[in-house]
Amino acid sequence: MDDFLIIGGGIAGVSAAARLSHLGRVTLLEAEDHLAHHASGRSAALFEPNYGLPPVVALSLASDDHHRRANGGVLSPRGLMIVATQLLRDAFEHEAAVMNLARISPAEARAMVPILRADALEHAAYAEHAWDLDTDKLIQDFQREAKANGAKVLTGARVTAIRRTSAGWEADTATCTHSARIIVNAAGAWVDEVARMAGVAPLGFTPYRRSMARIPAPGGHDIRAWPMIFGAGETWYAKPDAGALIVSPAEEHLMDPHDAWADDMVLAEGLARYEEMVTEPVTRLLASWAGLRTFAPDRVLVIGHDPVEPAFFWLAGQGGYGFQTAPAASRLAADLIGGGAPELDATTVAALSPARFG
Structure with missing residues (x-):
């Protein structure tokens, strides 16, 4: 025994x-x-x-x-940015405060992530205290x-x-x-x-599905130093990954326990929200998948x-x-x-x- x-x-x-x-x-x-x-x-x-x-x-x-520190550590620098239009200012202010992010100007945000749209980006905040794991x-x-x-x-x-x-x-x-x-x-x-x-x-x-899409580096940019980017209200997020970009609609759809897969319509809607904030459209996916995030x-x-x-x-x-x-x-x-x-x-x-x- x-x-x-x-x-x-x-x-x-x-x-x-x-x-x-x-x-x-x-x-x-x-x-x-x-x-x-x-x-x-x-x-x-x-x-x-x-x-x-x-x-x-x-x-x-x-x-x-x-x-x-354990076994040489598992972290490497990434950083975290929240971006928002004027319509999502309240969600932006709340999330920036909760995650202790410092407000930066739209120009500073675009200097870090040059595909952010000047005509859409009204609010941005950033902090270094986020790491790839x-x-x-x-x-x-x-x-x-x-x-x-x-x-x-x-x-x-x-x-x-x-x-x-x-x-x-x-x-x-x-x-x-x-x-x-x-x-x-x-x-x-x-x-x-x-x-x-x-x-x-x-x-x-309760298990909830969350979908992900992997897309080529937008516009051929070198994205290795870009932070993880959240749309205010967690309506989408994007994160560099091995030369490509992972984009998620950040959905929470109630599911029974199973081997989850991405929903094409949900992915399309999330990618559209991402595209509203960037200059480079999504023309193809390298891969897509989903997982279940289970909460008490x-x-x-x-x-x-x-x-x-x-x-x-x-x-x-x-x-x-x-x-x-x-x-x-x-x-x-x-x-x-x-x-x-x-x-x-x-x-x-x-x-x-x-x-x-x-």
């Missing part, structure tokens, strides 16, 4: 496997044929620690040192740590049934039955389904023992913050499971606990 059985091989599950491997025997089960297949493999890969509600920001800030390296670093401590990481291992036993849990896959004292539910969009399988009350998680009812992560079934541990509801919060979220999970004193303050720990849902 293992000590910990982790269900889900995205960044939440893999980082938890690394932390818990120091405390006991770990098996991680991922339904797909490789890790980070769903939301974790479709991330915008940005570390912006001021983004999100206060408990999310606390996790992001507590993850900063790990992102910068090497998501693949972070996954691999945590996986390497887990395996070095004897953890088993199994892919193509979809859980089909879960049973409570006198000693803990049993979970069936197509080829094997796994047993453990504690289940860690890190199943992304499927966390409520895993809970139901285990006879644990679901908490009401209050849009804050859920990290803690189930209040009714304490051998069932929730590590869920990462939404769009999974990678940037993973070091601190997994550390908190290990502290709570191992009985250690959390590094985070008590107010934040309570705000993250599943007990907040009564």
